[in-house]
Amino acid sequence: MSLLNELGLKYRTDKAVDGKRGEPGKGHDYLRVYERFSMLERTEVRKVLEIGVQKGASIRMWEEYFPSATIYGLDIAESALNVTGDRIRIQLVDQSDAAALKAFAEQNGPFDLIVEDGSHIWSHQIIGLQTLLPHLKPGGQYIVEDLHTSYAAEFGEAGGMTGVQYVLKCCEKILGSSRVRSSNEEDSLIHGLSEFIDSVMVLRYAAVFFAKPA
């Protein structure tokens, strides 16, 4: 029994075990895994950010799951602004715009939890990680979802780095630390990550980055 999965089913996000319209077993089934491995204390969480609001299913799920948190949501579709609530704050920000993401995070962060469920475009997944990982609280977590789009050409450019490749480079850097040799270009891609990230968990279609505790 997973409370988070129950709430995902209630609000009909495909992060739950069933699909958005209740199709049995057709969801991504992220939520049971998140709850099993999360080290976040539900009642202590104060700020959650999700990129990708759509109709607000997951935003409402987070709002109920984290009773003391403000839930921030970013999207490019104006309809996302219709998702409202006492602890819900939606803004129109394009996740491909690193400067806009940074400005948003400087104004509203740091966050206990960041969930990236936006365009699923490879370069956008990488921009999100590079820009927002430094805006996690100590002990905070960043989840990048739907990484299986790395295997679908329409989400990237031929020869471009995929989301999965970026995550694996980060894992390699964490596993090998200074023993991992990388080009200057790769160094700037992983962006001093090991200063604040001490572990990464890989699961089906997604990865979770854990910020070092205080």
Ligand SMILES: C[S@@+](CC[C@H](N)C(=O)[O-])C[C@H]1O[C@@H](n2cnc3c(N)ncnc32)[C@H](O)[C@@H]1O
């Ligand atoms: C998969 S849906 C989000 C579903 C939602 N998280 C849920 O579980 O209920 C993806 C959302 O990302 C938004 N999106 C697409 N491209 C984006 C971009 N460049 N920046 C921000 N949001 C984007 C879409 O408008 C859409 O609402």
